[in-house]
Structure formats: structure tokens, C-alpha cells
Amino acid sequence: MNIIISNTSKEPIYQQIKNQMKQSILKGELEEGDALPSIRQLAKDLQISVITTKRAYEDLEKEGFIVSVVGKGSFVAGQNKDFLREKRLKAIEEKLAEVVGESKLVGISLEELGEMLELLYKEEI
Structure with missing residues (x-):
């Protein structure tokens, strides 16, 4: 997964992450059951706060795009x-x-x- 963060964007970083992940899911680049990077790993890769990635993942989960399994990680949810x-x-x-x-x-x-x-x-x- 390739997420690009723009420091010049007026959009908050968590929103940029969320939108790019959503796009990847809607386009079929990420498919049902695909594992996502852990919150900590994504934060490390993007050199941002864990809190920021956690918020993006929480929003994606609330909207039904991903599911999180304790001890296993986050995965792309089955989508209609x-x-x-x-x-x-x-x-x-x-x-x-x-x-x-x-x-x-x-x-x-x-x-x-x-x-x-x-x-x-x-x-x-």
C-alpha cells in the first residue's frame, strides 16, 4: 500500500490516510480480507504519530471499510x-x-x- 502524505494539504493527515485507503478499497486495489499494516507500522513508515493512524483506522472501521481483530490486526472488510x-x-x-x-x-x-x-x-x- 502506497500512502502519500502532503504537508501542504489543508486536509488533516488522518483524513488523507483514510481517503487514500478508502480509494484503494473502492478501486479494488485492496480486496476483502487483505491485511493492513499495523497502526504502529504505518505510523513508523509515514513518520507520523500513532494517534493519527489510529484515528484513520477507527474512522475506516466505523464506516465499515475495515475490521480489526484483537491480536491479529486490521483487514479489509467484505464490501457490497x-x-x-x-x-x-x-x-x-x-x-x-x-x-x-x-x-x-x-x-x-x-x-x-x-x-x-x-x-x-x-x-x-
Whole structure:
């Protein structure tokens, strides 16, 4: 697992870890049952506090992405891919609704908004 921490990001470090692990799970890079590094090992590898990695793991566990077994470690939880996809779609819809509202406020037409979305979608991130 390759986690990259950005010191210049406004996002807290635990959130960066959590998001990158989540992405790896959703993309299928980490599969059900895969063992994750121990909290201490990840903290050592990333040269950060154990408390920070512990918080990321706790959040991932609360959200159902990982399971922790006392004495054995943390593992990728069994996921219902359709359910996870629906959660992501809902989040995207909420963001798009916000963008549509802002667009209407400043007078951007649906056609202009569609063109912007198409350009952004085709742009490599």
C-alpha cells in the first residue's frame, strides 16, 4: 500500500490516510480480507504519530471499510460493491446539486454547465 502524505494539504493527515485507503478499497486495489499494516507500522513508515493512524483506522472501521481483530490486526472488510457505489453516487449528487444551485445564481445555462462538466471530465486529474 502506497500512502502519500502532503504537508501542504489543508486536509488533516488522518483524513488523507483514510481517503487514500478508502480509494484503494473502492478501486479494488485492496480486496476483502487483505491485511493492513499495523497502526504502529504505518505510523513508523509515514513518520507520523500513532494517534493519527489510529484515528484513520477507527474512522475506516466505523464506516465499515475495515475490521480489526484483537491480536491479529486490521483487514479489509467484505464490501457490497453496489452499496458502496450508491454511497459514492449520493455524495456526487449532493455536490452536483450545490454546483447547479450556484450556477443558477450566477446565470450559467444548463448548456454552459454541461460544457464545463464535459471539459473537466475529459481533463486528466
